[in-house]
Amino acid sequence: GIQVEQSPPDLILQEGANSTLRCNFSDSVNNLQWFHQNPWGQLINLFYIPSGTKQNGRLSATTVATERYSLLYISSSQTTDSGVYFCAVEGWNAGNMLTFGGGTRLMVKP
Amino acid sequence: KAGVTQTPRYLIKTRGQQVTLSCSPISGHRSVSWYQQTPGQGLQFLFEYFSETQRNKGNFPGRFSGRQFSNSRSEMNVSTLELGDSALYLCASSLDSGLRFQETQYFGPGTRLLVL
Numbered sequence: 001g002i003q004v005e006q007s008p009p010d011l012i013l014q015e016g017a018n019s020t021l022r023c024n025f026s027d028s029v030n031n032l033q034w035f036h037q038n039p040w041g042q043l044i045n046l047f048y049i050p051s052g053t054k055q056n057g058r059l060s061a062t063t064v065a066t067e068r069y070s071l072l073y074i075s076s077s078q079t080t081d082s083g084v085y086f087c088a089v090e091g092w093n094a095g096n097m098l099t100f101g102g103g104t105r106l107m108v109k110p
Numbered sequence: 111k112a113g114v115t116q117t118p119r120y121l122i123k124t125r126g127q128q129v130t131l132s133c134s135p136i137s138g139h140r141s142v143s144w145y146q147q148t149p150g151q152g153l154q155f156l157f158e159y160f161s162e163t164q165r166n167k168g169n170f171p172g173r174f175s176g177r178q179f180s181n182s183r184s185e186m187n188v189s190t191l192e193l194g195d196s197a198l199y200l201c202a203s204s205l206d207s208g209l210r211f212q213e214t215q216y217f218g219p220g221t222r223l224l225v226l
Contacts, residue, residue, distance in 0.1 A: 031213060041147075041198050043217035086153065090213075095166040096141050096204055098215060100153035 002027045002091045006101035013077050013108050021072040021104045023087030031090035032063055033098070034072050036083050043086065046072070077108045111137055114203050114218035122224045128189040131221045135182050135203030141165075142184040143215065144176060147198040156199075159184050160206060188223075196225045 003026040013019055025032075034046040047054050047061040049070065054061055058077075063070040074081055084105050088098040115134045123129050135142050143166075144156040155168040159178035176186040182203075188195055199222075202215040 031215075033214065035217070041200075041220045041222065043200065043202075045214060045216060048214040088153075096143055096158050096160075096206065096213065096215065097155045097166045097168070098143070098145075098202075099155070100145075102152055 002029070002089060002094070002099050004087060004089055004099050004101035006085075006087055006104050008104060009102065011104055011106045013106065015077060015079060015108055015110050017077050017108075018073070018075045019077060019106070021074070021085055021087075021106075023070040023072070023089075023101055025068050025070075025087075025089045027068070028092055029065065029068075029089040030092050030094070031098070032070055033088050034061055034070070035086045035088065036081075037086060037103070038083055046085075074106075077106075079108045079110055082106055082108045114201055114216055116199075116201050116218040116221050118221060119219065120222050120224075122226065123191050124226050125191055125193060127191050128187060129191060129223060130185055130187045131199055131201075131223075133184045133186075133201030133203075133218060135184070135201075136216055139203035139205050139216075140182055141204045141206040142178055142182060143202045143204075144184070144186050145200045145202065146170075147200060147220075148194075148196070153200070156186065191225045193225050196223060198222050 035043040051065040060073045084103045087101045143158040158166040178184045201218045
């Protein structure tokens with residue numbers, strides 16, 4: 001099946017800093033989503049981005065489908081950005097089955 | 111529009127028991143998927159239901175089963191619980207309108223199961 005790798009696994013930032021999270025996947029995808037998991041376990045949708053670039057406030061994401069990677073940018077980080085960020089992909093014949101990466105655990109210090 | 115809801119939110123069971131978890135999708139969503147999250151294995155796909163039929167299944171033993179009702183609500187059942195079944199169980203719903211490039215999955219808050 002499709003493999004998803006995220007880097008870095010852990011990231012510690014000072015409030016106000018910028019960061020880039022990376023997601024590499026091993027095959028063509030029909031769907032790619034970025035999620036933020038809050039301390040209570042809820043997965044919050046950030047972006048649905050199988051290709052192209054999107055922006056939402058301080059967050060933006062870019063997926064280069066031909067090169068099989070996606071990037072999540074966080075600018076001017078805040079303590080509330082802390083948590084785990086997951087990339088999940090759906091292969092072309094995978095139905096609605098998402099394969100998740102291992103996540104990037106972000107800690108933003110005041 | 112209300113989000114995906116899951117009940118119960120927390121559950122404690124003992125080995126050998128069985129458990130049933132419930133998921134109500136976003137109104138109008140027809141596909142419901144279930145995922146297991148553990149510290150060791152991360153987030154793994156269990157199964158997906160659409161129109162009361164299991165459409166996809168992950169690599170889990172037969173002790174894990176599910177069903178979907180005509181109103182799209184779904185339940186998953188785990189029989190003969192093992193210690194390793196302790197996990198966060200997440201449910202996700204999507205519209206599944208047939209437009210394959212517009213299918214965002216939305217997750218519920220999860221059910222945290224502890225097996226003693």
